[in-house]
Amino acid sequence: MQNIIDQFADTIRTAAERKAPLRICGGGSKEFYGNRIVGQSIDMLDVTAYSGIVDYEPTELVITARTGTRLADLEAELYGQRQILAFEPPHFGATTTLGGCVATGLSGPRRASVGAVRDFVLGVRMLDGRGDDLHFGGQVMKNVAGYDISRLVTGSMGTLGLLLEVSLKVLPLPPMEMTLSLQMKEAEAIEKMNLWAGKPLPISATCFCNDALTLRLSGTEAAVRAAHAKLGGEKVAEGTAFWQSVREQTHIFFQPGKSLWRLSIKSTTPPLSLPGQQLIEWGAALRWLISDAEVTAETVRAVAATAGGHATLFRSGESSVAAFHPLAPEMMAIHRCLKEKFDPMGILNPGRMYPEL
Amino acid sequence: MHPLELVADLRTFLPPEAVLYESEDLKPYECDGLSAYRQTPMIVALPQTEDEVVRILQICHMSKTPVVARGAGTGLSGGALPHASGVLLSLAKLKRILKVDPIARTARVQPGVRNLAISEAAAPYGLYYAPDPSSQIACSIGGNVAENSGGVHCLKYGLTVHNILQLRVVTMAGESLEIGGAGLDAPGYDLLALMTGSEGMLGIVTEITVKLTPSAEKAQVVMAAFDDIRKAGNAVANVIGAGIIPAGMEMMDKIATRAVEEYVHVGYNLEAAAILLCEADGTAEEVADEIRRIDEIMRQSGAIEIRTSRDETERLRFWAGRKAAFPAAGRVSPDYYCMDGTIPRKNLARVLGGIERLSTEYGLRCMNVFHAGDGNLHPLILYDANQPGEPEKTEEFGAKILEMCIEAGGTITGEHGVGIEKINQMCSQFSSRELKIFHAVKAVFDPEGLLNPGKAVPTLRRCAEHGAMHVHRGEEKFPGLPRF
Numbered sequence: 001m002q003n004i005i006d007q008f009a010d011t012i013r014t015a016a017e018r019k020a021p022l023r024i025c026g027g028g029s030k031e032f033y034g035n036r037i038v039g040q041s042i043d044m045l046d047v048t049a050y051s052g053i054v055d056y057e058p059t060e061l062v063i064t065a066r067t068g069t070r071l072a073d074l075e076a077e078l079y080g081q082r083q084i085l086a087f088e089p090p091h092f093g094a095t096t097t098l099g100g101c102v103a104t105g106l107s108g109p110r111r112a113s114v115g116a117v118r119d120f121v122l123g124v125r126m127l128d129g130r131g132d133d134l135h136f137g138g139q140v141m142k143n144v145a146g147y148d149i150s151r152l153v154t155g156s157m158g159t160l161g162l163l164l165e166v167s168l169k170v171l172p173l174p175p176m177e178m179t180l181s182l183q184m185k186e187a188e189a190i191e192k193m194n195l196w197a198g199k200p201l202p203i204s205a206t207c208f209c210n211d212a213l214t215l216r217l218s219g220t221e222a223a224v225r226a227a228h229a230k231l232g233g234e235k236v237a238e239g240t241a242f243w244q245s246v247r248e249q250t251h252i253f254f255q256p257g258k259s260l261w262r263l264s265i266k267s268t269t270p271p272l273s274l275p276g277q278q279l280i281e282w283g284a285a286l287r288w289l290i291s292d293a294e295v296t297a298e299t300v301r302a303v304a305a306t307a308g309g310h311a312t313l314f315r316s317g318e319s320s321v322a323a324f325h326p327l328a329p330e331m332m333a334i335h336r337c338l339k340e341k342f343d344p345m346g347i348l349n350p351g352r353m354y355p356e357l
Numbered sequence: 358m359h360p361l362e363l364v365a366d367l368r369t370f371l372p373p374e375a376v377l378y379e380s381e382d383l384k385p386y387e388c389d390g391l392s393a394y395r396q397t398p399m400i401v402a403l404p405q406t407e408d409e410v411v412r413i414l415q416i417c418h419m420s421k422t423p424v425v426a427r428g429a430g431t432g433l434s435g436g437a438l439p440h441a442s443g444v445l446l447s448l449a450k451l452k453r454i455l456k457v458d459p460i461a462r463t464a465r466v467q468p469g470v471r472n473l474a475i476s477e478a479a480a481p482y483g484l485y486y487a488p489d490p491s492s493q494i495a496c497s498i499g500g501n502v503a504e505n506s507g508g509v510h511c512l513k514y515g516l517t518v519h520n521i522l523q524l525r526v527v528t529m530a531g532e533s534l535e536i537g538g539a540g541l542d543a544p545g546y547d548l549l550a551l552m553t554g555s556e557g558m559l560g561i562v563t564e565i566t567v568k569l570t571p572s573a574e575k576a577q578v579v580m581a582a583f584d585d586i587r588k589a590g591n592a593v594a595n596v597i598g599a600g601i602i603p604a605g606m607e608m609m610d611k612i613a614t615r616a617v618e619e620y621v622h623v624g625y626n627l628e629a630a631a632i633l634l635c636e637a638d639g640t641a642e643e644v645a646d647e648i649r650r651i652d653e654i655m656r657q658s659g660a661i662e663i664r665t666s667r668d669e670t671e672r673l674r675f676w677a678g679r680k681a682a683f684p685a686a687g688r689v690s691p692d693y694y695c696m697d698g699t700i701p702r703k704n705l706a707r708v709l710g711g712i713e714r715l716s717t718e719y720g721l722r723c724m725n726v727f728h729a730g731d732g733n734l735h736p737l738i739l740y741d742a743n744q745p746g747e748p749e750k751t752e753e754f755g756a757k758i759l760e761m762c763i764e765a766g767g768t769i770t771g772e773h774g775v776g777i778e779k780i781n782q783m784c785s786q787f788s789s790r791e792l793k794i795f796h797a798v799k800a801v802f803d804p805e806g807l808l809n810p811g812k813a814v815p816t817l818r819r820c821a822e823h824g825a826m827h828v829h830r831g832e833e834k835f836p837g838l839p840r841f
């Protein structure tokens with residue numbers, strides 16, 4: 001496997017000499033997400049050959065794998081030991097890799113109750129823009145030696161380095177899950193989601209859409225049954241399939257072909273008045289908006305900012321609109337400076353996140 | 358700049374009592390919780406607002422004066438050790454809880470607020486701030502952010518980094534930054550994570566929005582005694598292997614148990630090689646269920662005695678000993694030195710065996726308390742600073758423990774930080790390329806290197822002089838040979 005790393009490092013060094021941009025490619029499943037890489041004659045750096053699980057000890061709750069590993073294979077391995085990636089990363093296709101999962105930093109339905117990808121990343125091995133082989137963090141739960149580079153590169157869209165290996169904390173599969181559905185209006189649903197999140201209840205996912213609040217309870221049988229008794233609601237028979245459809249955006253709400261906005265905001269924000277349809281997740285801290293052209297990016301972003309958050313144009317046919325929420329000038333200055341330290345020649349996925357990076 | 362000129366400049370906007378420079382006023386600031394290192398600062402500044410912090414930093418930036426931040430000074434790695442010709446910036450007076458939002462389950466607080474004060478303010482709403490370092494009555498939330506502190510409940514509820522949403526940070530140049538947001542994530546790079554655990558090297562934290570967690574309906578703890586440390590280690594693995602994430606999972610060895618028993622009289626089993634405390638929390642039904650399973654696993658793992666707390670008073674009593682481990686060490690020995698390595702749990706017996714051997718070799722007693730769930734080991738080396746040579750021997754013993762942690766695939770610090778104390782061991786844990794990246798990150802925020810100079814990341818020159826070998830992450834040179 002070292003020879004593959006050497007090849008990657010060579011490719012990076014050559015690109016750096018020529019100042020020629022590289023497009024880091026995992027499974028190709030999240031092609032729609034983020035901005036297009038800027039530059040001419042972009043070479044592809046395919047990481048899929050660097051795959052396989054390096055170390056997995058179920059009782060240590062840690063798995064280390066190469067980033068070309070397919071997420072599906074990794075999750076199957078965990079499932080065999082009744083463990084999971086608790087942040088439920090979306091796959092958006094069978095070919096998705098661990099590298100793409102960590103580089104995009106996207107998390108699924110369980111995020112509000114257990115945390116995001118970045119909360120489970122314990123360590124990384126990576127090549128920076130000089131082709132240097134670097135390790136940060138480790139395979140242990142607690143580690144404060146040096147700055148937290150592992151989490152810094154999580155969600156950086158491959159602009160700070162090529163991830164080679166990642167160590168993640170894993171969790172046991174909950175002994176029982178139950179999905180409930182309650183009919184109510186949006187304002188009431190937002191209120192309830194916040195109220196219940198402040199109670200010791202085993203709610204592991206929430207979704208509001210079409211006047212129905214769907215909840216998932218996860219935990220011991222006793223806890224799940226007790227919570228059901230407290231909360232009421234109809235049991236949903238196809239619970240697993242429902243959450244899968246929300247996680248993978250195959251739910252009927254996510255109509256392909258239209259612009260999809262992702263607003264990550266303060267959970268107590270009342271219903272947003274924006275034209276289009278909305279689906280709410282993460283205890284009301286995440287609002288998905290399907291809109292036609294009648295609403296401008298500026299409007300959506302202003303609404304998100306007022307609600308203490310930010311808006312991402314998650315899927316769109318329009319490449320003229322920046323995918324990610326603009327940063328304040330002083331924050332952009334820091335981002336540019338960081339990018340320069342990790343990738344002095346600006347060759348790793350340039351423009352994929354922001355044109356300046 | 359002459360110290361008195363700087364004092365005069367600071368006093369243009371700070372009251373006289375907020376700018377200290379007379380040596381008797383400086384004395385209380387000469388060290389943090391690691392009292393082996395002492396240094397009086399040139400000046401102590403005690404701002405009360407973020408605006409004052411900004412102005413202090415601007416003045417220091419212009420005059421190229423080093424600045425060291427200090428919260429409550431409970432740090433155990435010398436992170437808040439002053440700089441002889443610098444300003445010690447105490448955040449202790451920024452101690453207001455600005456807002457508790459029970460519906461959004463957040464609290465916005467100033468950095469000098471004590472960790473426990475947040476939970477106290479949230480308690481009327483059935484909420485609390487989850488990370489609970491043993492120092493929580495004293496330590497500040499700003500210090501917690503700077504060290505990414507954890508507590509006995511962090512296996513289930515996370516460390517500081519998992520429990521904060523937003524920070525206001527002032528850079529050395531006096532620029533205020535908003536990091537994170539009111540939502541669960543923020544655009545751009547994860548600077549919230551980068552700031553957390555950065556030991557006051559990148560900026561001064563002036564405001565923190567923390568997440569609050571609903572208090573569990575009930576908690577109960579199982580105390581199990583083992584006649585062999587290996588069996589106790591296996592019991593921990595067995596609990597986790599059974600799919601249980603306990604709310605707390607702590608271990609003490611025999612020396613630790615005896616020391617704390619003498620201090621708190623809990624009735625711990627004094628013959629046991631190791632005591633395990635394993636807590637379940639949640640709804641009453643959940644706890645009953647989990648405790649029954651934990652009890653069974655402890656039995657199957659060979660526990661020689663098992664007790665389950667019958668009520669809240671008894672639960673707190675069982676914990677009292679563990680929480681008092683440090684003061685107990687202080688009672689059985691004139692001085693103690695607390696280490697903070699983390700290891701993969703499977704290597705526990707091997708590392709403890711190694712520590713025992715070193716203990717004999719150096720003729721110094723060592724008691725071990727262990728955040729067993731997440732592999733964070735706190736060996737407490739007992740020594741007497743007044744015995745010639747003992748402090749040096751102790752430091753060497755400690756350094757060897759840390760090297761052993763690296764070799765076992767772990768790290769030199771789980772939660773106390775590098776500070777000044779573990780700066781040499783950083784040379785063993787990281788390669789020069791990795792250290793260069795750390796310096797580069799530092800330069801992004803503080804190009805002149807004025808914030809907390811000489812801490813957390815060693816210069817490459819220092820590593821060369823220290824002559825430490827880069828122990829390559831657990832890949833031992835002769836893996837087949839017994840190590841310790």
Ligand SMILES: Cc1cc2nc3c(=O)[nH]c(=O)nc-3n(C[C@H](O)[C@H](O)[C@H](O)COP(=O)(O)OP(=O)(O)OC[C@H]3O[C@@H](n4cnc5c(N)ncnc54)[C@H](O)[C@@H]3O)c2cc1C
Binds near residue numbers: 037096
């Ligand atoms: C034939 C073809 C040509 C294309 N041409 C272009 C083009 O010219 N410009 C353009 O912008 N897009 C182009 N794309 C789209 C490109 O594939 C994706 O935008 C991008 O590479 C997404 O990564 P991924 O598809 O591998 O998805 P995923 O594997 O899901 O990865 C998602 C993100 O993570 C990053 N990533 C994945 N693995 C790692 C890793 N190990 N370390 C660090 N980062 C990682 C990826 O770069 C990407 O940003 C093209 C696609 C195809 C099929």
Ligand SMILES: Cc1cc2nc3c(=O)[nH]c(=O)nc-3n(C[C@H](O)[C@H](O)[C@H](O)COP(=O)(O)OP(=O)(O)OC[C@H]3O[C@@H](n4cnc5c(N)ncnc54)[C@H](O)[C@@H]3O)c2cc1C
Binds near residue numbers: 500
């Ligand atoms: C008895 C005892 C028990 C302990 N138990 C635990 C434990 O269980 N878990 C644990 O993790 N730790 C523990 N500690 C260590 C210590 O309490 C923590 O590291 C704590 O977070 C330090 O907080 P402080 O306010 O005292 O910070 P200080 O010691 O004042 O400072 C620590 C570091 O943070 C920096 N800093 C402080 N405030 C700011 C700010 N506002 N902005 C930027 N930088 C800042 C300082 O420069 C310094 O580098 C214990 C310590 C003692 C004495």
